[in-house]
Amino acid sequence: MKKVRVEEALGMVLAHDLTKIVPGKFKGAAFKKGHVIKKEDVEELKDMGKNHIYIIELSDKDLHEDESALRIGKTAAGAGTYLEGPAEGKITIKAQHNGLLKVNVEALTTLNDTDEVIFATLHNNSLVKKNQVIAGTRIIPLTIKRKKIEEVCNQLHKIVSVKPLKSMQVGMVVTGTEVYNGRITDKFGPILEAKVNQYGGKLIGIRYAPDDVKKIEEAIHRLIDDGAQIVLTSGGMSVDADDVTPSAIRKVCSNVITYGSPVLPGAMFMLAYSDCTTILGVPACGMYHKITVVDLVFPRILAGETLSKKDIAQMGHGGLCMNCEFCHFPICPLGK
Numbered sequence: 001m002k003k004v005r006v007e008e009a010l011g012m013v014l015a016h017d018l019t020k021i022v023p024g025k026f027k028g029a030a031f032k033k034g035h036v037i038k039k040e041d042v043e044e045l046k047d048m049g050k051n052h053i054y055i056i057e058l059s060d061k062d063l064h065e066d067e068s069a070l071r072i073g074k075t076a077a078g079a080g081t082y083l084e085g086p087a088e089g090k091i092t093i094k095a096q097h098n099g100l101l102k103v104n105v106e107a108l109t110t111l112n113d114t115d116e117v118i119f120a121t122l123h124n125n126s127l128v129k130k131n132q133v134i135a136g137t138r139i140i141p142l143t144i145k146r147k148k149i150e151e152v153c154n155q156l157h158k159i160v161s162v163k164p165l166k167s168m169q170v171g172m173v174v175t176g177t178e179v180y181n182g183r184i185t186d187k188f189g190p191i192l193e194a195k196v197n198q199y200g201g202k203l204i205g206i207r208y209a210p211d212d213v214k215k216i217e218e219a220i221h222r223l224i225d226d227g228a229q230i231v232l233t234s235g236g237m238s239v240d241a242d243d244v245t246p247s248a249i250r251k252v253c254s255n256v257i258t259y260g261s262p263v264l265p266g267a268m269f270m271l272a273y274s275d276c277t278t279i280l281g282v283p284a285c286g287m288y289h290k291i292t293v294v295d296l297v298f299p300r301i302l303a304g305e306t307l308s309k310k311d312i313a314q315m316g317h318g319g320l321c322m323n324c325e326f327c328h329f330p331i332c333p334l335g336k
Helices: 041-047 065-076 105-112 146-155 188-198 213-225 245-252 294-302 309-316
Strands: 002-005 018-022 026-031 052-056 062-064 081-087 090-095 099-103 117-121 133-139 143-145 160-163 169-175 202-209 230-234 255-259 270-274 277-282
Touching: 026 041, 062 065, 062 146, 065 081, 065 090, 065 105, 065 117, 065 133, 065 143, 065 146, 081 160, 105 117, 133 160, 143 146, 169 188, 169 213, 188 202, 188 230, 188 294, 202 213, 213 230, 213 245, 230 245, 230 294, 245 255, 245 270, 245 277, 255 309, 277 294, 294 309
Parallel strands: 169 202, 169 230, 230 277
Antiparallel strands: 002 052, 018 026, 062 143, 081 090, 090 133, 099 160, 117 133, 255 270, 270 277
């Protein structure tokens, strides 16, 4: 530290908090440790009785915390994000638009394994809104060696990005002989239709089919011919004798990713691909649980992702719904 006159401190870094007291109104830090002294600060400092202050001298080999955080933020922030700050040594990263947050967890871990640097994010695959805070970064000390930040940034990959959800064309097949024959009213279709609308999909048609492999297969093909990029099939996904929807999906699809998911509710879920169309087999739990595995998978499909068996397997960590009295999804650990 070095003691200097305030007039000579322009551009220098304050070494400690400076308290300001306004009788009956305010007492607190008017200038915080690490603040870079500006021309407009001089008169206020003198009004506070500060004609001399202690500053930290920076050499050309050092970087202030603000500049360090800014460099890391610019390097790590990807598409669909923007920076705010620095403020008190921290850069805040926000979502440029509504969408799906993607976090490069490996790059994040590598960065946080570096001494004197931290980077915090929301969970990977979280649904976020425009202008929402998704990450923050700073260094721990007031100053750091310039060479260290340069090395960090040279090796750093993009850590956070936000993918917009596309308004894809969605078709729906409601299965069940009892619904097809009119014995009961369809209650599953309206629930899935609301789900499609919630995430911004465009429902282009609903078809009904009995518990018959060929009829379900035909219904799926017709929706694909109509331009469906995603097809949701409702019900008929268990091992009951009459539940044949998985067999129909297998006949339609060239690539079955999984029948079964490590998410509760949603164990009997099915994911498959027929050329450019994604088929989701939605189990009966989707009719009475507000949030299921569909809420983890459907937004990622709308974000343009093609999911693998490993993607589904990773959902098991955090895949147990806590059945909260008041559901706060997506501000929730489910599937994360």
